[in-house]
Amino acid sequence: MTTDSKALRPWSGDRAPADWGLGDGQAVPWEYAPAPESRDVVTLKPRYGLFIDGREVQASDGGIFRSVNPATEEVIAEVAKATTADVDRAVRAARRAQKTRWGSLPGKERAKYLFRIARILQERSREFAVLETMDSGKPIKESRDVDVPLAANHFWYYAGWADKLDYAFPGRVAKPLGVAAQVIPWNFPLLMLAWKIAPALAAGNTVVLKPASTTPLTALLFAEVCQQADLPAGVVNIVPGPSDIGMHLVSHPDVDKVAFTGSTGVGKLIHKAIAGTDKALTLELGGKAANIVFEDAALDQAVEGIVNGIYFNQGEVCCAGSRLLVQESIQGPLIEKLKDRLSTIRVGDPLDKNTDVGAINSKAQLEKITELVAAGVAEGAELYQPACDLPERGYFFRPTLFTNVAQSHRIAQEEIFGPVLSVLTFRTPDEAVEKANNTPYGLSAGVWTEKGSRILWMVRKMKAGVVWANTFNRFDPTSPFGGYKESGFGREGGMQGLHAYVRLEDR
């Protein structure tokens, strides 16, 4: 940080002093000293295998792919690339384990394994956080404070359900479905693994999980946790590979349950792949959430919430608040404050403890974001980006704000999955509802107002599975998460999240 006296001048009024240049596309007039998190808690293996039947094995054809650190573009590890034969072996192992051991193990005993896993995740939390950041590009602040603790808590929460299923489904007996095939995305690699594996195991299922091909490493480190916990062989199997391996896995005839988190397009393909079968299905798909700010909202809090809503995890969040709906009367001051705030967002090295926005997960994703932002400009929306420096290497994108956006613009319709906010306006609550619901998606929404009755009125009107009032992007293992409409079906988290993994029989 510089010792420039201007930097020490207190804020006066609602806006920064003009000579700071904030909000005018200028960079902040000071620098942050680097505060890198140490990498030495992670021992990268040169090569990671598949995890099948309790053991690390290489792919049947010896194939590998490389996992890249998106912040540096360096290859950080080689990973075995599962073949269809490997997937078949994993499903066989899962079936055997479900039949001979896990399915008949009393809930009390299953619970203890899940508690062990939660504890080991806590014990190795920093290692997981650093590896997650290296593999995915997300800021260490987020992997350390959000992803890893939430993942551990998820196992903890569902551990306690394993021997209490009768209380979750009054009047019924909950039986496991069998073998679950689970395919997860790259934006929250370990957390999505926890969301999938914890309820499945608690209910007595065994799993074969395919992590995303750009972020396989924490899943493979999790395999080590399973071994440390002495989890019976075959209960958890992990098969990294490309998307056709995922499709082979979900279509496998000996799979009873399919759970997918990812894009709506792929979700539809997966539903089609299992059409006509008896496989149970839950889908957690895309979103285009409205974050709605009424004129009576606490503006400074709302600005923080908007920033958290769209720039958290580089905007690579299915429930990101990517459409800001602001009441017309406060559009001016709100946008001004937002632009000021954007200038102070720190973009850069994800391992730096001060970084707010890290690297975009992959080159392909960066290209998609770039293309959609170009479309926004071409369609006539007004672009604003703060003048922050980006690292020379790696996949980075400036936090971006579009004003003058029409509902028909691609940036208001399509899921960008990047740090790009589209601002629209409204005059009345009815208009806000209509615009908020004007999307095929229905995953989440935000409402900012000081009036409690209006919050609950908006809650009732909005087609969204999660509504955050005067906050955004909060998650908790006890809190069900999932979408309306084309954002998918089924819930993850909470008592409701168990339902996806059980068959209910008469008592």
Place this chain on the structure above:
Amino acid sequence: MAVPKRPSKASAAAKAGVAKTGAVARAVRARVEPAAARIDVRKTWKLYIGGAFPRSESGRSYVVSASDGTPYANAVRASRKDLRDAVRAARGAFHPWADRTAMNRGQILYRVAELMEGRRDQFEAEVALAEGLRADRAREVVARAIDRWVWYAGWADKIAQVLGSSNPVASDYFNFTIPEATGVVGIVAPESSSLLGLISRLAPPLVAGNSVVVLASETRPLPAVSLTEVLATSDVPGGVINVLTGRKHELVPVLAAHEDVDALDVWGVPDDLRTAVELSAADSVKRVARRPKGVADARFDWLDDRASERPEWIAAYLEMKTVWHPIGV
């Protein structure tokens, strides 16, 4: 028009103790050869869309036969256009229905049971004729159908308390989850059980606050049509329940592909259509409510209360909405 022959159904009726000289034959004779003293006034069997009783815009019909194969009525053969009209009516009726208080919805559905009770004789005769049941069995089936309305109607103001929750999050927020109706539900009714099966599948989405488009049993459609006459005089608003008769192979694919249908009950979908239906449903991420694994429509025992009275069947047409509200001064 050719009379469809279904030897298997006729033999099933024979096994159930229904002879050609039995109840079915008598009932059919009463329809086709009325007593000479008075020429009876026959009913035109219609569709039920948006609270009105249109015939098909296509002007088509098909012959409906009793369980022993004797033809006795022309049912409307609804067209794709009729189906789209029904979906539009259902969409228009959805929000007002879902926004009613839960207790009010429960009372309105209970009222349907009250009205059916007054028409038991009619339903018993029609179910006996359609399904080839002896009078005592038909009486049991209709009584159970009415009781099932009552059972489901009572859930209207309770299901949120059983399936919803307040969630103890590890931060300063009040967090709660409430179920809400999914929207417009397409119901492909069971083929074998014309009234009891239909009501067992119809009541769950309704009590949850959804509006529905029903494709009635193709071979036994008439009790469903009589049910619409009850609905029209009940307090269920027009458009909340829409009932079509016709050919499943013609209508089911259109229903499954309709973008404004949010969920689909595939219980009565013919086996050869099942995969195609799910392929279509996937295109708009429809919720698909299937028969339980290994359960065949024809062998399902609708009289078994444990099997057919299930809160899970209501839950299939509910979306869980979770709300985070901060706690602070």
